[in-house]
Amino acid sequence: MIEVDLAIVGAGLAGCALTHCLGRNGFDGSTLLIEAGRGPGGRASSRRHRGDLIWRLDHGAPALNFSAPPQGGIAELLQPLLDQGVLVEEQRPLVWLDGAAQRIDGPPQGLSYAGSPTMASVCEALLAQAPGRHQSVFGCRLRWLERSSGRWLLANAERTEVFAAKRLALTGTLLAHPRSLAMLAWGEPPLRTAIPIGADPQLDAALQAIAGIEASVRWNWMLALPAIEIKDCPRQIWLIPQAQQRWGIERLVLQLQSDGRLGLVVHGLDDGQSITPESQPALLRHHEQRLHAALPEVLQPWPQLQHALEQAESYGVMRWGAAVPTAGGLPAELQWCSKSSVGLAGDWILGPGYGCGEGALRSAMALAEQLKLA
Ligand SMILES: Cc1cc2nc3c(=O)[nH]c(=O)nc-3n(C[C@H](O)[C@H](O)[C@H](O)COP(=O)(O)OP(=O)(O)OC[C@H]3O[C@@H](n4cnc5c(N)ncnc54)[C@H](O)[C@@H]3O)c2cc1C
Structure with a gap:
């Protein structure tokens, strides 16, 4: 001991x-x-x-x-x-989407740091x-x-x-x-x-x-997308409240891999169903299915990403039981x-x-x- x-x-x-x-x-x-x-x-x-x-x-x-x-x-x-480059001030702009999946101007990005190479x-x-x-x-x-x-x-x-x-x-x-x-x-x-x-x-x-x-619950769906060139690829795509309500998604996070592939995390919102050890497997499937159905619509402003979805590989859903207080x-x-x-x-x-x-x-x-x- x-x-x-x-x-x-x-x-x-x-x-x-x-x-x-x-x-x-x-x-x-x-x-x-x-x-x-x-x-x-x-x-x-x-x-x-x-x-x-x-x-x-x-x-x-x-x-x-x-x-x-x-x-x-x-x-x-x-x-x-910061001196070692483990923490890097986030310069990439935040992108906002409205309830019709149109890009709009949102509040400016506050001070934020990203971990490098990963969080x-x-x-x-x-x-x-x-x-x-x-x-x-x-x-x-x-x-x-x-x-x-x-x-x-x-x-x-x-x-x-x-x-x-x-x-x-x-x-x-x-x-x-x-x-x-x-x-x-x-x-x-x-x-x-x-x-x-x-x-x-x-x-x-x-x-x-x-x-x-x-605390809020999140169902984060992880996807591997093939290597694609996207000009000014955003790190985070935030949905305004009306859009969050429509698709049950808080934001999308994109992460370039060292071999050029693109990682995508869809931050799925909870819909209030009770989470128990017994209900969890079905809930994971439910959220993956609903996020799968919503994603092509949300990605309308990025036809290349929409297209890449056809070859995307799902790496499963991660449930954050207490994502954010x-x-x-x-x-x-x-x-x-x-x-x-x-x-x-x-x-x-x-x-x-x-x-x-x-x-x-x-x-x-x-x-x-x-x-x-x-
Ligand atoms: C999906 C998501 C998106 C977020 N986005 C942002 C953002 O954009 N900006 C931002 O600033 N913050 C964001 N946050 C919040 C941020 O991640 C947290 O504020 C921060 O990481 C909390 O750190 P912590 O050490 O307090 O808690 P945690 O990171 O939760 O650490 C607690 C640790 O305790 C361990 N633990 C708990 N119980 C036990 C046990 N019984 N035995 C052993 N180990 C145990 C857990 O496994 C965990 O690793 C986000 C969080 C989530 C989930």
């Missing part, structure tokens, strides 16, 4: 930035990052495809949006990545360049949390992987939010089970705030619950950049500061 000073759950932007910032802040304890996925990135990760060695697709966030030019601590965090590169670099004593475990979805004799015990569903830590940091809401109950058929959020009501009033308040967070959030003063030794970070912490990559990074920096003082 690995035993550390701090276990960090989740290797998305918040978890990787937390590991990085702790090391830079001189946190002298050992840290362990535990992630359910196969690599770092979380919702800002990039998909590979079995049997297609060069294929990389940013199937979640295609960019990191910023509310204002980074300054202070966040600028210090990002500057090395996953950002988390990979934060982790690789994190100073200090840290290790990572990938492919382990934690299901059980237990607080016993002043330490945390963490385990997967089968309890074949067990970790112990003096302190715990959660960067996803899965172990704390009731959404896991329906989607994964769990009885109670594991963090609630671990600390009984009343034992830590600050954690009670945090869990209550987390339970109120609403849309309402509610955790007040920043509840990020560190000292009595239970639990820290919380992620884009669902209230403050600048809420719901975006910026918020995930900022919340990690704030938690790293609190852990230094704890």
